[in-house]
Amino acid sequence: MSTEVVAVSAVSAEQLQSPSAPAQQIAVEKVNLLGMSRPQMEKFFEDMGEKKFRAGQVMKWIHQFFVTDFAQMTNISGKLREKLEKICEIKAPEVVHKNYSKDGTRKWVFRVGDGEGSLVETVLIPAEHRSGLRRTLCISSQVGCALDCSFCSTGKQGFQRDLSQAEIIGQLWMANYSYMEDVPVLERERSVTNVVMMGMGEPLLNYDAVLNSMRTMLDDFAYGMSKRRVTLSTSGVVPKIDQMVKDIDVALAISLHAPNDELRNELVPINKKYPLEQLIAACQRYIAKDGNESSRKHVTIEYVMLDGVNDHPEHAQQMIRLLKNLPSKINLIPFNPFPHAPYGRSSRNRIISFQKTLSDAGFVCTIRQTRGDDIDAACGQLVGQVADRTRRAEQWKKKVAQQNEILRSQG
Incomplete structure (x- = not known):
């Protein structure tokens, strides 16, 4: 409850x-x-x-x-x-900052508790689509994140707490309301067309609140969204993926970022608990549901492109072998650097070459257009300046400095 x-x-x-x-x-x-x-x-x-x-x-x-x-x-x-x-x-989280990008992206910073660190961000990304204008909202589920993926700025802030249902659905409420503030009540209409649970936090580690919030998104008495337009993105909490099979039918996305266990252990540490073989098997179970109306026809694979780390031709070949029996669409994401990040963005040519290899093998593979980086709204930049309550960011910056010192001494 x-x-x-x-x-x-x-x-x-x-x-x-x-x-x-x-x-x-x-x-x-x-x-x-x-x-x-x-x-x-x-x-x-x-x-x-x-x-x-x-x-x-x-x-x-x-x-x-x-x-x-x-x-x-x-x-x-x-x-x-x-x-x-x-x-x-009826109370949405407090908006402490909002900004609209020149490309149409909107960002809100919400205060969800006491203290400087009790902040989460929500990003709305507009895009032209064959069915009309699409407005996709990226929603947070936790304050900070405990998974500490090495390329993500949110993970460097540590974990504070889970968001409540009101704090989760309140992000969607506020995004819609931002288009309707000056519209007479009975003329208002819902503007957000798609939702991705892909903001701060690992949504499957706040399972009940996220589940009930997604049910409200699908409810005809609330937002009435198509289950194909509500996507949950996870780094790979295998038992909860299996629980979702019983509880809800929404689209599933996997933050993969590496095609082998050795590299993924480094980039996405939860892989040490749920390695790729288990994760891919859970994805196969999730999309096994029959029915033309199911949103589980494929899994979206998210893959951030890190220069010299996971963008080599052999990594593309490993991806092909890993996903050969999993109906999937692959989304290549240019890395968005943040202060002290130990990675760089893969070159445009290398990303295109990586995409071509996957496309030639029969995969639907797209390159995500970077949006909203002029207002720190791009993936991996959420609440980059919040107070660090776990000292993880301080320790991480010290480690990066030590590594740089070693490289200088060797050079």
């Missing part, structure tokens, strides 16, 4: 049904309805003595018309609105 629901567990049904009860008798923090999935909200209303269909009504106001004032929910009785006003709220 989410923290948003637990917050009212101490309030009796009689108190909930008595809007006239003195405030001092109900000393409880207001419940944030923003993060509740429909089953959670239906139970919440039933516990209040209300019909569960009220949940669908309220969800539409929140997620389709972006209303935070219960007084504006005109198809709900005044008595219920008064009750909700006393015990509930």
Whole structure:
């Protein structure tokens, strides 16, 4: 059960049904309805003595018309609105910074707790598509990240905590609302077309909150997104990939970044626990579901291109062998350097050559266009300046300096 629901567990049904009860008798923090999935909200209303269909009504106001004032929910009785006003709220995370790139990319920095380090970022990337304008939102699931992938700036900040459902879905709410602030309530419409759980953190290590948030994204009473347009990206938490088979049908992406265990152990340390053989087998199990409407027809493989590290012709050949029995699309990502990064970006010619090798072998292989790097919104640059609570970044910079000193002495 989410923290948003637990917050009212101490309030009796009689108190909930008595809007006239003195405030001092109900000393409880207001419940944030923003993060509740429909089953959670239906139970919440039933516990209040209300019909569960009220949940669908309220969800539409929140997620389709972006209303935070219960007084504006005109198809709900005044008595219920008064009750909700006393015990509930609709509250997105606090925006402490926002910036819009010259290429149309938008970035928000949200405060999700106390202290300088309690920040997460969300990035919206627009792109022309044959079906029209596509707006893809990259959502964070944790404050920081515990996996410490060697090429990712987020991993150097350490891990602080998981995000709640309200903090996850609030990122999607705010991105949509940013296009609708000046639009009359009943004329508002959802603008974000695609979601990728690919921001700060490993989403499968915050499983329940991410699962319920994705269910809300798919819910017709909320965002009504196609399951093919909601993607979860993981570094390879194998048991949770298998659990997803039972729980939800969304698109799956794998942060691969290396085609052999030795190199991946270095770049993506979780590989030491779940090596490539186990990871590829889990991906095969995930897409084994039958049905034309399933989003599990293939896995997207994400591969950041690091100069002289994982971009050699033999790495492309290893990729071909690794993925030969896995229906997949490969996305090559030019590395986005950050301060003290021990890697450089592969040359354009080398990336194109790598792509050609994979394409000639029959794979659908694209090169991701770098977007939003003028506002530090590109992949691997999220919240690059947050306070480091684990001293991991300090230790990492010291290690890089030592390595550079060794190279100078040898040269």
